[in-house]
Amino acid sequence: xxxxxxxxxxxxxxxxxxxxxxxxxxxxxxxxxxxxxxxxxxxxxxxxxxxxxxxxxxxxxxxxxxxxxxxxxxxxxxxxxxxxxxxxxxxxxxxxxxxxxxxxxxxxxxxxxxxxxxxxxxxxxxxxxxxxxxxxxxxxxxxxxxxxxxxxxxxxxxxxxxxxxxxxxxxxxxxxxxxxxxxxxxxxxxxxxxxxxxxxxxxxxxxxxxxxxxxxxxxxxxxxxxxxxxxxxxxxxxxxxxxxxxxxxxxxxxxxxxxxxxxxxxxxxxxxxxxxxxxxxxxxx
Amino acid sequence: xxxxxxxxxxxxxxxxxxxxxxxxxxxxxxxxxxxxxxxxxxxxxxxxxxxxxxxxxxxxxxxxxxxxxxxxxxxxxxxxxxxxxxxxxxxxxxxxxxxxxxxxxxxxxxxxxxxxxxxxxxxxxxxxxxxxxxxxxxxxxxxxxxxxxxxxxxxxxxxxxxxxxxxxxxxxxxxxxxxxxxxxxxxxxxxxxxxxxxxxxxxxxxxxxxxxxxxxxxxxxxxxxxxxxxxxxxxxxxxxxxxxxxxxxxxxxxxxxxxxxxxxxxxxxxxxxxxxxxxxxxxxx
Numbered sequence: 045x046x047x048x049x050x051x052x053x054x055x056x057x058x059x060x061x062x063x064x065x066x067x068x069x070x071x072x073x074x075x076x077x078x079x080x081x082x083x084x085x086x087x088x089x090x091x092x093x094x095x096x097x098x099x100x101x102x103x104x105x106x107x108x109x110x111x112x113x114x115x116x117x118x119x120x121x122x123x124x125x126x127x128x129x130x131x132x133x134x135x136x137x138x139x140x141x142x143x144x145x146x147x148x149x150x151x152x153x154x155x156x157x158x159x160x161x162x163x164x165x166x167x168x169x170x171x172x173x174x175x176x177x178x179x180x181x182x183x184x185x186x187x188x189x190x191x192x193x194x195x196x197x198x199x200x201x202x203x204x205x206x207x208x209x210x211x212x213x214x215x216x217x218x219x220x221x222x223x224x225x226x227x228x229x230x231x232x233x234x235x236x237x238x239x240x241x242x243x244x245x246x247x248x249x250x251x252x253x254x255x256x257x258x259x260x261x262x263x264x265x266x267x268x269x270x271x272x273x274x275x276x277x278x279x280x281x282x283x284x285x286x287x288x289x290x291x292x293x294x295x296x297x298x299x300x301x302x303x304x305x306x307x308x309x310x311x312x313x314x315x316x317x318x319x320x321x322x323x324x325x326x327x328x329x
Numbered sequence: 330x331x332x333x334x335x336x337x338x339x340x341x342x343x344x345x346x347x348x349x350x351x352x353x354x355x356x357x358x359x360x361x362x363x364x365x366x367x368x369x370x371x372x373x374x375x376x377x378x379x380x381x382x383x384x385x386x387x388x389x390x391x392x393x394x395x396x397x398x399x400x401x402x403x404x405x406x407x408x409x410x411x412x413x414x415x416x417x418x419x420x421x422x423x424x425x426x427x428x429x430x431x432x433x434x435x436x437x438x439x440x441x442x443x444x445x446x447x448x449x450x451x452x453x454x455x456x457x458x459x460x461x462x463x464x465x466x467x468x469x470x471x472x473x474x475x476x477x478x479x480x481x482x483x484x485x486x487x488x489x490x491x492x493x494x495x496x497x498x499x500x501x502x503x504x505x506x507x508x509x510x511x512x513x514x515x516x517x518x519x520x521x522x523x524x525x526x527x528x529x530x531x532x533x534x535x536x537x538x539x540x541x542x543x544x545x546x547x548x549x550x551x552x553x554x555x556x557x558x559x560x561x562x563x564x565x566x567x568x569x570x571x572x573x574x575x576x577x578x579x580x581x582x583x584x585x586x587x588x589x590x591x592x593x594x595x596x597x598x599x600x601x602x603x604x605x606x607x608x609x610x611x612x613x614x
Binding site: 051055145147148149150152153155156157173174176181184185203206208210211262 | 336342430432433434435436437438439440441442462465466467469470488489491492493494495496497554
């Protein structure tokens with residue numbers, strides 16, 4: 045496995061691979077890798093000839109008062125995990141190397157990026173879109189793997205690729221969960237023992253909403269959301285931020301569920317702000 | 330010469346060329362090609378193995394009340410001129426092909442893009458940066474040729490490439506002028522005969538400013554600007570919008586000229602809004 049912190053070397057390695065006829069899979073991360081990332085890297089390594097992982101805690105996507113400084117960083121462990129999962133290249137640039145001169149260019153995504161996470165974290169998705177555009181430009185043509193856990197990010201990145209005609213195929217990777225359902229997240233490290241016990245409540249609430257739609261045939265989204273709220277209240281340490289039933293394509297809230305929908309949830313558990321989501325589909329009556 | 334309106338075919342043609350070991354030169358235009366464009370295409374064809382020209386009147390870079398509808402379009406003449414200048418590929422997409430779904434993604438350039446032309450044409454450079462990012466993504470690694478006539482655009486594009494690490498080398502092409510000094514521009518077609526006679530006044534004012542700096546040793550930018558204003562007033566049909574002495578890198582106005590500077594000018598002549606610029610350098614005293 046080759047590890048580089050130099051943007052030009054990273055570009056050159058991937059370009060050489062393509063020139064040699066190899067396909068490139070890219071998994072952009074902020075490090076603090078866990079078994080969810082490992083699954084994504086394994087898939088990239090399985091589906092492409094070269095799996096590249098980027099590790100960069102992108103300051104542009106953190107707001108004031110967020111956890112940029114506290115965000116877990118442990119490059120040694122990350123490199124071991126990436127290598128074990130089959131990565132051939134790891135790119136771990138410094139902030140200086142990425143944004144040497146303070147960048148003037150921002151990539152923004154209207155509408156899509158302004159609701160849910162975007163409403164709570166102003167500028168977050170502009171930061172994501174900007175760094176992803178830059179990482180894609182450095183990487184060149186590739187298949188990029190993004191986790192479904194950050195569902196809105198996935199939709200934003202798909203739109204970015206479409207609108208800017210970036211030479212990238214985006215693949216969604218299923219969320220990896222603990223045995224009790226908690227979605228793997230680098231921010232789970234912030235949870236104390238009791239918080240950890242209650243944190244899967246977000247997922248249980250999503251399942252309650254999904255059951256309402258798929259098993260009880262509830263079509264009224266307000267009733268589904270009520271069901272999710274009720275489920276969350278069973279975990280007093282989980283402070284709900286939002287629970288919603290949305291269109292899977294544009295993340296607009298739906299009134300009546302018909303066909304495929306996405307259930308989104310976000311909340312705070314102690315110091316951790318956690319998000320999660322599941323697909324739910326209403327069969328025709 | 331291959332002409333295509335299909336983004337995917339355009340990408341594929343350039344990718345094939347690169348795979349065959351050929352270098353690609355790109356000249357993005359809005360059509361209405363003139364001898365200035367022809368010089369840029371000839372240079373691209375001379376310096377690269379394949380010269381590609383894009384012709385697209387980009388609605389995103391026109392404001393309300395600007396001349397998007399009136400902007401001259403004559404594809405047949407453009408294709409003849411491009412071929413004669415040595416273009417191997419011309420890409421002339423429809424608005425539908427470029428922006429089929431109304432685009433949500435915007436590429437913005439702070440600071441740089443907000444003064445001079447950006448102040449008079451709000452959103453103009455966001456439109457430029459967005460379409461150029463998309464054209465670069467479609468074209469892939471290349472050398473891109475931009476005219477110095479649109480000097481601020483050139484600086485914005487350079488910054489775009491740097492900040493987003495786009496795999497593009499930007500080359501500046503000198504302004505081509507009529508015998509009387511008028512910079513070639515597609516918008517010169519809007520000039521009536523008397524307006525055409527006075528329109529070079531913008532360039533003559535630039536030369537007056539350049540002489541003040543280079544021959545008379547004037548260092549006070551306010552005096553240089555005054556000289557330019559005085560020169561413009563000799564052409565009553567030229568309505569000055571701005572004349573400025575700026576740093577060539579970031580387009581900030583300078584107070585004292587020392588070393589290289591750029592003189593910018595913009596004005597209206599009848600229905601035409603024209604811009605021009607020249608380099609000027611103050612030698613050490």
